[in-house]
Amino acid sequence: GMSAMVCGEDTIALHSPGEDPAERSKLRFYCSWFCPCAQRSWVCLEYLVDAGLTDYTYIPIEPYVPGVNGQDTKTPLSLEQKAEKFPDFVAASPRGLVPAMAEPSGVVVNDSLVCCEYLADMYPQSGLMPPSPADRAKVRMFWEHCASQVIPYFYKMLMFKGEQREQAKTDFLAGMSFANKRMLEVSPQGGMFLGGNRFSLADMALGPWMQRIPIVLGTYRGFELPR
Numbered sequence: 001g002m003s004a005m006v007c008g009e010d011t012i013a014l015h016s017p018g019e020d021p022a023e024r025s026k027l028r029f030y031c032s033w034f035c036p037c038a039q040r041s042w043v044c045l046e047y048l049v050d051a052g053l054t055d056y057t058y059i060p061i062e063p064y065v066p067g068v069n070g071q072d073t074k075t076p077l078s079l080e081q082k083a084e085k086f087p088d089f090v091a092a093s094p095r096g097l098v099p100a101m102a103e104p105s106g107v108v109v110n111d112s113l114v115c116c117e118y119l120a121d122m123y124p125q126s127g128l129m130p131p132s133p134a135d136r137a138k139v140r141m142f143w144e145h146c147a148s149q150v151i152p153y154f155y156k157m158l159m160f161k162g163e164q165r166e167q168a169k170t171d172f173l174a175g176m177s178f179a180n181k182r183m184l185e186v187s188p189q190g191g192m193f194l195g196g197n198r199f200s201l202a203d204m205a206l207g208p209w210m211q212r213i214p215i216v217l218g219t220y221r222g223f224e225l226p227r
């Protein structure tokens with residue numbers, strides 16, 4: 001949960017499918033624990049659980065060919081292999097990408113933003129999205145900016161070498177600097193969250209990547225965000 005000191009493994013254990021037939025009344029969440037996109041929707045689900053608004057079942061999706069002793073091979077499963085191993089997941093996400101969700105009613109949702117917005121729409125009282133169309137547009141513009149101008153360069157800094165990597169770093173910094181201005185628009189009053197004093201979808205536009213800047217870009221690229 002957001003408030004309790006619960007780690008990912010505990011969260012997965014708490015929401016793993018059990019034998020109880022009541023499980024069938026819960027939303028099924030298809031997730032790979034390490035995927036930042038999936039983490040966006042996972043955090044929103046945990047927020048709703050903490051608020052007492054809903055519950056869900058965590059279905060782990062292992063996207064790699066299994067190796068020996070439970071080690072990952074890092075060889076991605078083909079879409080055909082995924083469809084064979086996780087048919088319900090691929091029915092919910094035809095390109096085999098996490099996150100995805102399936103409701104007991106048969107409704108299926110995929111793509112991290114669409115999953116987040118679906119949850120916000122299902123539980124408007126959660127405050128996951130602000131009520132006014134103008135404020136909702138601000139949150140969506142912020143997401144769009146992060147998706148097109150920040151996140152791609154995070155990966156390019158890791159994939160590219162030499163001059164291309166330097167260019168990716170310049171582009172990443174430009175995207176982050178603009179995002180910083182946008183954050184102030186989304187959260188004019190300041191506060192711990194982008195929406196001020198409460199959590200909202202705005203926090204999930206970049207949240208899982210912000211955590212990875214020191215961990216991944218810091219460790220592998222010696223990168224530090226300027227203060």
Ligand SMILES: N[C@@H](CCC(=O)N[C@@H](CS)C(=O)NCC(=O)O)C(=O)O
Pocket residue numbers: 035036037038063076077096097098099110111112113
């Ligand atoms: N735009 C999608 C991207 C989802 C995505 O690319 N998920 C990756 C992990 S972060 C995935 O499922 N990769 C598995 C694969 O490519 O086989 C979203 O935001 O949900």
